[in-house]
Amino acid sequence: MTRSEVLIHQDGDVLAAAAAARLITRIADAQAARGSASVVLTGGRTGIGVLERVRRSPALDAVDWSSVDFYWGDERFLPDGDPERNETQARHALLDHIGVDPSRVHPMAPSDGKFGDDADAAAAHYAEVLATTSAAETDIAVPHFDVLMLGVGEEGHTASLFPDTPYVAERERTVVGVHDCPKPPPTRISLTLPAIRAAGEVWLMTTGKAKAEPIAAALAGAEPVDIPAAGATGRDRTLWLLDADAANTLP
Ligand SMILES: O=C1O[C@H](COP(=O)(O)O)[C@@H](O)[C@H](O)[C@H]1O
Numbered sequence: 001m002t003r004s005e006v007l008i009h010q011d012g013d014v015l016a017a018a019a020a021a022r023l024i025t026r027i028a029d030a031q032a033a034r035g036s037a038s039v040v041l042t043g044g045r046t047g048i049g050v051l052e053r054v055r056r057s058p059a060l061d062a063v064d065w066s067s068v069d070f071y072w073g074d075e076r077f078l079p080d081g082d083p084e085r086n087e088t089q090a091r092h093a094l095l096d097h098i099g100v101d102p103s104r105v106h107p108m109a110p111s112d113g114k115f116g117d118d119a120d121a122a123a124a125h126y127a128e129v130l131a132t133t134s135a136a137e138t139d140i141a142v143p144h145f146d147v148l149m150l151g152v153g154e155e156g157h158t159a160s161l162f163p164d165t166p167y168v169a170e171r172e173r174t175v176v177g178v179h180d181c182p183k184p185p186p187t188r189i190s191l192t193l194p195a196i197r198a199a200g201e202v203w204l205m206t207t208g209k210a211k212a213e214p215i216a217a218a219l220a221g222a223e224p225v226d227i228p229a230a231g232a233t234g235r236d237r238t239l240w241l242l243d244a245d246a247a248n249t250l251p
Contacts, residue, residue, distance in 0.1 A: 002233055002234055002235070002237055002238045003238070004219060004233070005237070005238065005239050005240065006240045006247070007240065007241050007242070008242050008243070008244060008247045009241070009242070009244070010243065010244055011207075011243050012046065012049065012207040012208075012243050013246075014047070015207060015243050016046065016049040016052070016053045016242070017053050018240050019050045019149075019203070019205055020051075020053035020172055021053040021059065022241075023056065023064055023147065023149075024054060024057060024060070025062075025224060026069060026145070026147050026201065027039065027063045027128050027145060027147075028062045028102045028116075031063065031064055031067060031068075033052075034163035035067065036067040036068065037063075037069070037107075037146050037193040038069040038071070038143050038144055038146050039068060039069070039071060039145070039146060039149075040071045040076070040148035040149060040199065041071070041072050041073065041086070041090050041146070042072075042091075042149045042150050043071050043072075043076070043086030043089060044147075044151030044203070045088075045207070046128070046151055046205045046206050046207050047086075047150075047151050047205060048090065048093050048240075049149070050103075050205065051053070051090055051095075051126065052093045052148050052151070053093055054094055054110070055098070059062070064117035065098040065099050065100050066100065067101070067104075068097050068100065068102065069106065069133075069143065070090075071106045071130070071143070071145070072086055072090075072106070072107060072108050073149070073159040073190070073191050073196070074160035074161075074178075074188055074189060074190040075188060077110070077117075077122070077177075077185065077188050077189055079110050079111055079112040080110035080112055080113060080120035080187060081110075082093055082110070084185065085110065087108070087110075089208035090231060091093040092106055097110065106126075106129055106162070108122060108123075108189045109122035109125060109126070109189075111187070117178075118128060119177030119189055120176075121177075122177065123175045123176050123177040123189045126189060127141070127173060127174045128200050129175055130142040130175065130195070131174075135185060137200045138235070140174060140194050140198040141174060142180070142191075142195050145175045145198065145199035146200050146201065147199065147200065147201045147203060148196060148201075148202050148203070149201075149203045149205060150202065150203065150205070150229070150232055151205060151206055152204055152205075152211055152214060152215060152229045153214070154210045154211060154225075155182065155214065156214035156217065156226070156227035156228055156229050156230070157183070157228050158196075158228050158229040158232050159190045159196065159232075160178045160181060160188035160190035161192070161224075161228040161231075162178070162181055162192065162228065163225065163226055163227065165178070165187065165200050167169060167190060167192065168193065168225055168228045168231070169224075169225060170192040170193070171192075171194060174195035174220060175189060175190070175192065176190055176192055196232050196246065197231075197234070197235070198235065199234050200234055200236045201237040201239065202232050202233055202234035203241055204232060204238075204239070204240050206241075206242060207242070207243040208243070208245050209246070209248060211242075211246040212246055212248050213244055213249065214247045215229075215230060215242065215249075215250070216250055217230070218230035219240070232249060
C-alpha cells in the first residue's frame with residue numbers, strides 16, 4: 001500500500017484551484033504518455049468545486065478533452081437530470097462546457113433508466129461497463145484509472161461507502177447498489193474499495209472543520225469499516241488534499 005501524502009491548503013478556494021491545476025497536469029501527462037486519460041469523478045461540494053475551477057482555468061486547453069474517459073466513483077440513485085445527481089452537477093460544472101466525446105462519458109444509471117428503481121441491477125451493469133475496458137495491470141476488472149477523486153463525509157464515508165455497512169467490506173464486486181444510506185438520498189451506487197484501490201492515483205479532497213475528526217482517524221490508521229476513507233488508496237499515490245480547517249487536528 002502507498003504511503004498517504006497530505007497537502008494542506010489555506011482554504012477551500014485555494015484547494016480547488018490547486019487541485020484543478022493538478023488534474024489538468026495529470027491528464028495532460030497521461031495523454032502525452034498514452035494518447036488518452038481516464039478520470040473518476042466525485043460528487044460533493046469540494047469535488048464539484050474543483051471541476052468548476054478546471055472550467056475557468058487558463059490551462060483548460062492544455063488537455064484534449066475528447067480523449068478523456070470519465071467515470072464516477074459513486075452516484076445518488078435519482079432520476080436522470082436530478083440536480084442532486086453527481087452526474088448532473090459534474091455536467092453543469094465542467095462536462096457541458098468542454099469538447100468531451102459522449103461515448104467516453106460513463107455515468108452510472110439513473111433511477112428512471114433502463115434498470116428502473118433496481119439499484120443493484122444498475123450497479124451490476126456499471127461493473128460490466130468497467131470490465132469491458134479492464135486494464136491488464138491488476139486482477140480487478142476495471143479500466144486503467146489515471147486519477148480517481150473522492151470526497152470525505154463527516155462520518156468518514158467516501159464514494160457512497162458508509163461506516164459499519166457490508167458495502168465497505170465488499171471484496172468481490174467492483175460496484176454495488178447501496179441501500180439505507182444515512183445521508184440522503186438513501187439509495188446510491190458506489191465503486192467498492194477493491195475497485196478504488198486499482199486506480200493509479202487516489203485523491204481524497206475535502207474541506208471544513210466537520211471533516212477534521214474522520215480525517216485524523218483515517219490518517220492514524222483507522223479500520224475502513226469504521227472510517228471508509230481510510231481504505232481508499234491508490235496503487236502509485238494516495239493524496240489527501242485538505243484545507244486548514246479539515247487538517248486542524250492533524251499532528
Ligand atoms: O454524497 C456525497 O458526499 C460525499 C462528500 O460530499 P461533501 O459535500 O461533504 O464534500 C461525496 O464524496 C460523494 O461523492 C457524494 O455522493
